[in-house]
Amino acid sequence: MSDAHDWPLYEIFIRARGGLDHKHVGSVHAADVAMAIEHARDVYTRRLEGVSIWVVRSTDIVASDPADSDALFEPARDKIYRHPTFYEIPKEVETL
Amino acid sequence: MSTAGTRSPAADVATRVRYLLRIADTSLVLGQRLGEWIGHAPAIEEDLGLANTALDLIGQARLLLAYAGELEGRGRSEDALAFLREEPDYLNATLAEQPNGDFGDTIVRQFLLDAYQLELFERLATSTDARLAEIAAKAVKETRYHLRFSAGWLVRLGDGTAESQGRVQASLERLWPYTRELFDPDDTDREIAAAGIGPDAAALQAAWSARVDRVLSEATLRRPADSPYRWYGKQGRHSEHLGYLLSDLQYLQRTHPGASW
Numbered sequence: 001m002s003d004a005h006d007w008p009l010y011e012i013f014i015r016a017r018g019g020l021d022h023k024h025v026g027s028v029h030a031a032d033v034a035m036a037i038e039h040a041r042d043v044y045t046r047r048l049e050g051v052s053i054w055v056v057r058s059t060d061i062v063a064s065d066p067a068d069s070d071a072l073f074e075p076a077r078d079k080i081y082r083h084p085t086f087y088e089i090p091k092e093v094e095t096l
Numbered sequence: 097m098s099t100a101g102t103r104s105p106a107a108d109v110a111t112r113v114r115y116l117l118r119i120a121d122t123s124l125v126l127g128q129r130l131g132e133w134i135g136h137a138p139a140i141e142e143d144l145g146l147a148n149t150a151l152d153l154i155g156q157a158r159l160l161l162a163y164a165g166e167l168e169g170r171g172r173s174e175d176a177l178a179f180l181r182e183e184p185d186y187l188n189a190t191l192a193e194q195p196n197g198d199f200g201d202t203i204v205r206q207f208l209l210d211a212y213q214l215e216l217f218e219r220l221a222t223s224t225d226a227r228l229a230e231i232a233a234k235a236v237k238e239t240r241y242h243l244r245f246s247a248g249w250l251v252r253l254g255d256g257t258a259e260s261q262g263r264v265q266a267s268l269e270r271l272w273p274y275t276r277e278l279f280d281p282d283d284t285d286r287e288i289a290a291a292g293i294g295p296d297a298a299a300l301q302a303a304w305s306a307r308v309d310r311v312l313s314e315a316t317l318r319r320p321a322d323s324p325y326r327w328y329g330k331q332g333r334h335s336e337h338l339g340y341l342l343s344d345l346q347y348l349q350r351t352h353p354g355a356s357w
Contacts, residue, residue: 007139028141031252038245039141042148 120160121188127153190329254315
């Protein structure tokens with residue numbers, strides 16, 4: 001299984017059903033995007049998990065730095081009023 | 097002997113059973129071969145890809161063997177047919193039993209048979225035998241993916257490095273002679289075609305040939321010359337490789353008769 005180390009890593013996103021969004025499910029090694037789609041199909045849709053596949057080169061994903069977590073996420077911790085549960089919904093609004 | 101929902105074509109039952117076994121055994125034996133790759137493929141993703149194809153093929157064999165057993169009317173189940181026949185009773189194409197070799201050998205064998213099965217199943221989907229047509233309609237979808245996988249790899253290897261091209265061209269030369277059997281009709285094939293159950297061999301060959309040529313050209317591979325030698329796996333006369341494969345395949349049922357889970 002040595003050759004696989006030469007293949008870049010792709011992140012796999014699967015849409016479970018029409019109308020839902022693509023969710024990250026894992027990653028595969030592949031020589032290019034076409035092979036990545038086939039590998040994703042073979043690895044992640046064997047049990048009818050999806051109807052659509054997105055693949056993205058792992059190196060193309062830009063992630064937040066865990067060291068920045070305090071600055072990025074802590075300020076939201078004491079602002080629970082941002083959840084919509086604090087607002088009373090008028091009776092007239094039926095489908096919110 | 098007739099089965100509910102199935103029109104009775106002119107071909108007699110023994111001929112129809114023989115024809116079903118040819119298709120079933122080709123899928124069964126090829127599936128068994130691909131299963132030998134599990135744990136040995138070049139990458140874990142390919143391992144799963146080959147195993148998925150193997151499972152599709154064994155699924156096709158199950159449906160076809162169960163049908164053949166019912167049609168035959170001697171009380172043989174799909175398991176009895178898969179595990180308890182003797183070597184000359186297997187009627188798979190000789191190409192299917194050829195050893196895996198390296199990954200390129202496996203891809204070439206798979207490509208040649210995928211292209212064949214796709215043309216075959218597409219035609220069987222309109223068979224006068226309604227049950228066979230249903231099985232074929234399901235198998236067509238699976239086979240389209242099999243061919244996409246094997247043709248994709250053939251192009252990568254053929255149009256790859258000098259090393260990969262040389263090796264896969266050698267695989268093609270080695271395996272090509274076995275393709276003749278697929279389109280070399282005998283009395284069974286002719287009777288089946290006349291009854292509208294299966295396709296005409298010449299039409300099948302023309303479609304297969306065109307499909308194979310397109311991929312070979314994309315893969316920058318040379319189509320080997322046809323060889324005069326003929327194999328007759330479909331008549332039960334096999335290469336030396338099938339016996340070893342069957343000893344693996346049948347081991348459990350021979351050692352623990354009736355074992356199931």
